[in-house]
Amino acid sequence: MSNPTPVTFASVFVSSLLAAARDRGYEIEGFLRDAGIDPQQPQDLDHHVTVDQYVALLRKTIKGLDDEGIALFSRKLRRGSFMLMMRSALTGDTLFGALREFTHTLRLLQDDLDPVLLDDGRHVRVELHFLTTQVESRDFAHVLFLRLIWRVMAWLEGGSLRPAGIDVAFTQPESVGDYRKLFPTELRFGTAFSTIWFDSQALQAPVRRDSSHLHEYLAKALLDLLVPAIPARVSDRVRVYLREERARHSGWPDLEQTSAALHCSASSLQRHLAQEGASFQNIRDSLRRDWAIYRLKTSKLPTPVLAEELGFADSASFQRAFKRWTGQTPGQVRKGN
Structure with a gap:
């Protein structure tokens, strides 16, 4: 694994x-x-x-x-x-x-x-x-x-x-x-x-x-x-599931897959997350951001390959998302600027 x-x-x-x-x-x-x-x-x-x-x-x-x-x-x-x-x-x-x-x-x-x-x-x-x-x-x-x-x-x-x-x-x-x-x-x-x-x-x-x-x-x-260790809230359970699935399959489950794994409907999961001030998209994006930063700092993986690894259709969409997440480009983070 x-x-x-x-x-x-x-x-x-x-x-x-x-x-x-x-x-x-x-x-x-x-x-x-x-x-x-x-x-x-x-x-x-x-x-x-x-x-x-x-x-x-x-x-x-x-x-x-x-x-x-x-x-x-x-x-x-x-x-x-x-x-x-x-x-x-x-x-x-x-x-x-x-x-x-x-x-x-x-x-x-x-x-x-x-x-x-x-x-x-x-x-x-x-x-x-x-x-x-x-x-x-x-x-x-x-x-x-x-x-x-x-x-x-x-x-x-x-x-x-x-x-x-x-x-x-x-x-x-x-x-x-x-x-x-x-x-x-x-x-x-x-x-x-x-x-x-x-x-x-x-x-x-x-x-x-x-x-x-x-x-x-x-x-x-x-x-x-x-390091956080206890999945106490619904949002914590979602984070744990997404991390484990990425580790097993190198992929990022969508809302429907996640809700099924947690034995609830997608709408119910969204409602519980909203009560905690969270959303599925924000949780998944924060994990993908963390993974992207880690990979940029510890590997020489080309940006298009990293984009595919993170589940983006192309390099441009990944770069736009990364700039939105961090205020920087992937290249700036890789160089340590």
């Missing part, structure tokens, strides 16, 4: 990841080059990096700074801090106990964030209370720790746990689509605190991992931290 359609992120996420390190005076160009990212590439919404490049950048930056907090905090989270938090979580008998131990250890390791754990009987939630305005002002800090808490809890549970909702304490950005890739659940912006919500009953389940599983998890933790 060929590789699935790659996930890409707008380059503005590169800027967010490196902003604290840059402000502290660290040289970050070497981290970019080592991750296969051109330091001259604009870090905006029109340019993209693959998730492999983004993971490599995160790994190189953590190693280069010796800081798993990526220069966000006034006190470094030196390498090994995450392992310490994970070992602490594994002492919990239940998922709630694991979450309590994980957040407690995080609180001990730095001075700028107080993760407050609350349970109202229906939902367990962790509110991120930032103690310094400098850290609170960085959107990346909110996103990083919300995603970290979710993926750690999902791993401890066995892989299927998903949050009941995510609140983010900053205004909705233009790159909201990329945030929905990271948080495939109900996502609310502009709230008082950045908060992750879980069903209280779900967190009464036992921890299903132990220390014998930890080394394997740590080896892939950065990838797990970034």
Whole structure:
């Protein structure tokens, strides 16, 4: 089987990841080059990096700074801090106990964030209370720790746990689509605190991992931290189906094929997607855009061949669609302009 359609992120996420390190005076160009990212590439919404490049950048930056907090905090989270938090979580008998131990250890390791754990009987939630305005002002800090808490809890549970909702304490950005890739659940912006919500009953389940599983998890933790994994909504199920079919057959199913595979009518599928603020065409186009960017950056495939691979009748129609998707021509992306 060929590789699935790659996930890409707008380059503005590169800027967010490196902003604290840059402000502290660290040289970050070497981290970019080592991750296969051109330091001259604009870090905006029109340019993209693959998730492999983004993971490599995160790994190189953590190693280069010796800081798993990526220069966000006034006190470094030196390498090994995450392992310490994970070992602490594994002492919990239940998922709630694991979450309590994980957040407690995080609180001990730095001075700028107080993760407050609350349970109202229906939902367990962790509110991120930032103690310094400098850290609170960085959107990346909110996103990083919300995603970290979710993926750690999902791993401890066995892989299927998903949050009941995510609140983010900053205004909705233009790159909201990329945030929905990271948080495939109900996502609310502009709230008082950045908060992750879980069903209280779900967190009464036992921890299903132990220390014998930890080394394997740590080896892939950065990838797990970034790559969407749980098809929670109808739009997520559509994305998963399209990715899997492309991987199996190198093709892109249409609406009728997709609705049949999901056991509903085309009109019903469109209606469910509309309720989530999505459409089949936009989902398929976003996946084809990601695949096109990946192929342009990693292969010398001629444009007509790539157009055929993406299901376009000819090169001209592909180039028009690509310009509409990204604001650039395929040639500009291939050259890294």
